[in-house]
Amino acid sequence: MKRVSTLLFFVLALALSVNANSNKEASAKDVVEVNIFQFKVEIAAELDAAARLYESTHPGVKIVIETVGGGDDYGAALRAKNASGNMADIYNIGGPQDVKDWMTMLEDLSDQPWVSSAMDGILSGVTVDNKIYGLPFNMEGYGFAYNKRIFKDAGIDASKIVDFKSLEAAAAALDQKIKSGALADKYPLLEAVFEYAAKETWVTGLHTSNLALSPELGNVIAAADAKTIDFKYADGLKKLLDLQAKYSSSADKPSLLNAVDYSTQVDTGLAIERVAIIQQGNWIYGGVSAVDKEVADNLGFLPMPIVGAKEDSIAVGVPMHWSINSKAEAADKAAAKDFLNWLYTSEAGKDIVVNKFFFIPPLKGYDAYPVKDALGQSIMAFAAQGKTVPWVFMGYPTDWGMSTLGVKIQAYYAGELTWDKVVAESKTEWELSRK
Amino acid sequence: MKKSKLSFGLFVAPSLIAFFIVVIIPTISGVLMSFTNWNGIDNNPEFVGLSNYVKVFTLDMVKTNFLTVEFEMPRFVNVFLFTAQFAVVSVLLINFFGFSLALLVTRGLKGSNLLRSIFFIPNLIGGLILGFLWQFIFTKVFNNIGNVLGIEFLKGWLSTTSTGFWGLVILLSWQMSGYMMIIYIAAIQNIPTSLFEAADLDGANFFQKMKNIIMPLVAQAFTVGLFLTLSNSFKLFDQNLALTNGGPYLSTQMLALNIYRTAFMQQDFGQGQAKAVLFLIAVAAITLTQMSISKKKEVEY
Structure with missing residues (x-):
């Protein structure tokens, strides 16, 4: 009986202390x-x-x-x-x-x-x-963040890049300079024009795709209401994906892009001048600046052109x-x-x-508080000229962008799916989740 | 007699209550949740019957090459097959390495104790950290060695399904072999030395001792070892999330990760829970079968 009463005593003591605590609160x-x-x-x-x-x-x-x-x-x-x-x-x-x-x-x-x-x-x-x-x-805004110094030393005028054709020409010219070794003295690590993080499905499935779907859907509310999509600018999207693969360090084997993550793209890509252009937003400024302040201060945005739609814009939202x-x-x-x-x-x-x-x-x-970093300023410049498209990816069906389209883009790079199938299957999935 | 019954009840009650609160009740409410359309926010989900279970097998079909024949199957089945392949390979490898290491460090070599600690250390590191460590090794270190030596095989690890698969196998084997080693060491040390002395007198060689003494007497430990590795391989989550996160194109996604993504990314908690119930049944069935088979192999001299 003694044991039982000891036990009861403990239980009571515990209960009391809990009570005391709640009083204090x-x-x-x-x-x-x-x-x-x-x-x-x-x-x-x-x-x-x-x-x-x-x-x-x-x-x-x-x-x-x-x-x-x-x-x-x-x-x-x-x-x-x-x-x-x-x-x-x-x-x-x-x-x-x-x-x-x-x-x-x-x-x-x-x-x-x-x-x-x-x-x-x-x-x-x-x-x-x-x-x-x-x-x-x-x-925030994203586009093709590029290294102004490399462009200057390669003799490419970034202000002339206003549509897909001029972007492609610039990429080809820069690629030729890198391969011929003309820039090797000044940029020993420079090995390709682009680096593209296909492993991060938000980069592919949300951000890149936004450029193609934004002109079709108009705004985020329309995207959230859309029962179906036409994917009118799918070809333009394919061109952007192919361009970023063709002039990347994985050009011979695009499936390798599926292993490229954010830090490979930013910290050990753009920041160390291993590549000249990446598709990212102004949020990379802090990270790049921590690696090399001078590189960070010489960054700017190039437009992300979708053929047939607005070709001179970046995406802001x-x-x-x-x-x-x-x-x-x-x-x-x-x-x-x-x-x-x-x-x-x-x-x-x-x-x-x-x-x-x-x-x-x-x-x-906020007039008394101007934006100070290079990428932020670049976005302000684009916005001032009206060269922006809105973000619509927040209106995609839940998880469609990352787990459907982003994943299918990986399969496209790996050669597992043709582009037509990527488009057709993604459209079907959109429809299914909006039923 | 009456008194001892009362104190028995009082002493068992705390753990019984805890067990009910953290295991039994959540299991029941989990099963109930699989019949609702809960979205993770609303506290009044509707009852939708079996439709979550129907969804698991009708939505999200994928084409897969299985044994060179192309099938179209629900992703959940595809993921199950991938997990099963992974479990078979890693159970064999982990137990092979664990047992070999145990034999190595019980032979009275110099530095055995140090070796035991070294082999066990990977098991003390959390799965997520290990995943990121090995991700660095596979994608950066392998790549650089491949570049320097010109070995194509070392490049682009984790960017294809097969390298992702073997990456996961290597990671889990590296992590769990040390743990299995400890279990097998305990079993090997429990074998009476008289048996080995008798075998030596009979002139038995190493392989005869292995076959007739060590293997049968360690069978009990094999039951435990197989059970732990099998259930851990099926339930693998952290390492999968950190190393490949299912990539490329969701082809290295395992069951637990698939359930997590269904619930927390597609925000379909009902369907995720339905998958979890199926998962529970499958893992229970597989491990219980394994237990009953390997129990039969246990002997005592």
């Missing part, structure tokens, strides 16, 4: 705690510093930030977090598909001060029935949005809204967004 509730669950690893440290700064001027608010990186990993982690009953107050959503999925948990942000200063059309991906559900992180959990407590929601507003519209916040996060601001009123 309740009394600490006059501090509002805002939980942020965000996906951009690159800004994790700076965002944390921004939160501390905000706390110092806003007593009574505590901001806790959790970061989980990478596109699809974040979506999975967010679902897991929600299922665990520990949902954050501020979280990130992509485009219309995410808005549809998370609709029951999205706070209407239409009355927020930043809404009036948003760039034209930039909120379209998170607007449903005239209500706005997200604050854009930033604007919003990668992610901040949104607020509508099921959170009222005090938390208010503090969360105020923090986002402070981050994007106060002077201190603007400085952080542009100079610490290296973002291209999605809002107006």
Whole structure:
């Protein structure tokens, strides 16, 4: 009997201590705690510093930030977090598909001060029935990022590249110079014109394909509603894929491109001057600059031409949005809204967004904070001339871009599928998932 | 008597409750979830009957070359066949290497203890890290050696289905052989030395000792070893994700990765769960069959 009573004593003690803990929590509730669950690893440290700064001027608010990186990993982690009953107050959503999925948990942000200063059309991906559900992180753009120094030394005028024909001619001329050894003294590592990360299906299936589908679908909302696609510019897409294979270091065996990943393309490709052009966006600036600042400062964008469509443009869009959990407590929601507003519209916040996060601001009123990095400036130049196409890949059926089209492009490079089949099968899959 | 029953109950209860909470209840709710259309967010999914199971076998058909004949089959079956091939090859290799290493370090050589630690170390590294380490070796180191020596075979590893397959086999063998070695060492050391002395007196050579003493008496360890390697090969996830992530063109995707992608990337949790239920049944059936077969081979002298 003694043993039993000892056991009972322990159980009781345990229960009491749990109770005591929860009492303590309740009394600490006059501090509002805002939980942020965000996906951009690159800004994790700076965002944390921004939160501390905000706390110092806003007593009574505590901001806790959790970061989980990478596109699809974040979506999975967010679902897991929600299922665990520990949902954050501020979280990130992509485009219309995410808005549809998370609709029951999205706070209407239409009355927020930043809404009036948003760039034209930039909120379209998170607007449903005239209500706005997200604050854009930033604007990002991608195209053919190229090394200006190599182009100059090869005697190629990048400003003349305005369509597919001129791009192809420039690539051929540069290829000839590399193979003849004319550039070997100055760029000993230079071995090819392009490097293309076909292993990363977001590079192929989302980004490259966007250039071909954007002119057909028009915008991301139309893409999210489209029951079928014609793939009108499939030939133009094939030309881009073939070009990037033909003048790459895997020209003899395109299947090798399937092993090329992001870091091979950027860190041990463009950054060390092993190749002259890669298809990537302004987010590579930090990574390239960490390897070689001088290379990073001499980068710019060339257009990604789809024959028959807009041939002089790069693709610009919003990668992610901040949104607020509508099921959170009222005090938390208010503090969360105020923090986002402070981050994007106060002077201190603007400085952080542009100079610490290296973002291209999605809002107006940033005239005092010009974008400083070479790739960001290049995007601003394209945008100023209207030479951009919108991102529509956020409106593709869930996982179609990466696991259907991206995977089939790998099979095309490996010689397992003909291009006609890639196109036909991808169209069918689109139709099936939109039934 | 009554008192001891009560304390028996009280002492068993904690682990029983824990077992129910973390194993039995999730299994049941998982099976139930496979009959719904849950998307991972909404807490009120609809009941959709068997349609998730129908989807597994009717959607996403792929053409595959299996034993030189071209078939069209559901991707899940294709993935199952790939996983099964992988499991057969890696079970054989891991146990072969594990057993050989165990024989090597139980022969009383100098430095045996050091060797044991060295062989065991890979097992202490997490699967994800190993995957990225070997990815570097296969794609960078192999490539550079291939370039320098002009060996075409070493170039472009992981960019084809077969190099992806063998890459995974090499990775898992390297990782698990050390663990199997420990199991076989324990079994070999448990064999009474009197048997070896008797064999020596009879003038038995190494192979006779192997066939008549070591193999039969280690059979019990083989049961365990085969079970662990077989179930681990079928359930492989981290290494698959880190090394190839299913590439190229999803041809090196294994069962666990396929289930993960269905649930978390296509965001079809119902279908993913249906696949997981089928996976559970298949792995249970295969490993139980293996257990009952190899149990019959065990002997005691």
